[in-house]
Amino acid sequence: MQVLVVYESMYGNTRHAAEAIARGMEGRAATEVVAASEAVGKDTSAYDLIVVGGPTHVHGMSRASTRQGAAEAAHQPDSNLELEPDAESDGVREWLASLDEVSGAAAAFDTRRDVSPTFSGRASKTIAKKLRKAGFTLVADPESFLVDKQTVLEPGEVDRASQWGRALVDGR
């Protein structure tokens, strides 16, 4: 089974979740993990499952303006946030918009603050909606992995991401 995990990440949390999801699939699937900025032009029909994730920004998916806000926050003198090398490149929103006539299985995840989804929003819900609109069939409910006030994944979330990844391939 071939799996493509496409992620966007400003500070690394969503990348860590994406990598953990792929680790959870080890031994069960051949998994490729790529940043959304590098996924443009990839033939999604070559994969049995596409997993897509991004950070929750302003209650939904990131966009150019929120990425800029994230970069500015990291550049503040008192910030200990480290930007991913391609943080300000195009992300999941642009990659999804670039897809043409796709089909097959897909699932969506996000990272977000550890508060009620009513207050945080969930990028994964919009990603899932866009995946479905593009032509994919969703094989799991959108999932969130939570970060703490220091913008670090909460204890146990990396393991939970691996378990979620494993369940995605075990169920197929």
Ligand SMILES: Cc1cc2nc3c(=O)[nH]c(=O)nc-3n(C[C@H](O)[C@H](O)[C@H](O)COP(=O)(O)O)c2cc1C
């Ligand atoms: C500009 C900006 C807006 C954000 N808005 C939200 C939000 O509305 N809800 C939320 O739960 N988290 C929000 N966050 C927090 C991020 O979702 C969270 O830190 C995420 O794990 C970052 O993932 P990354 O490290 O992969 O970039 C926001 C972060 C930034 C930089």
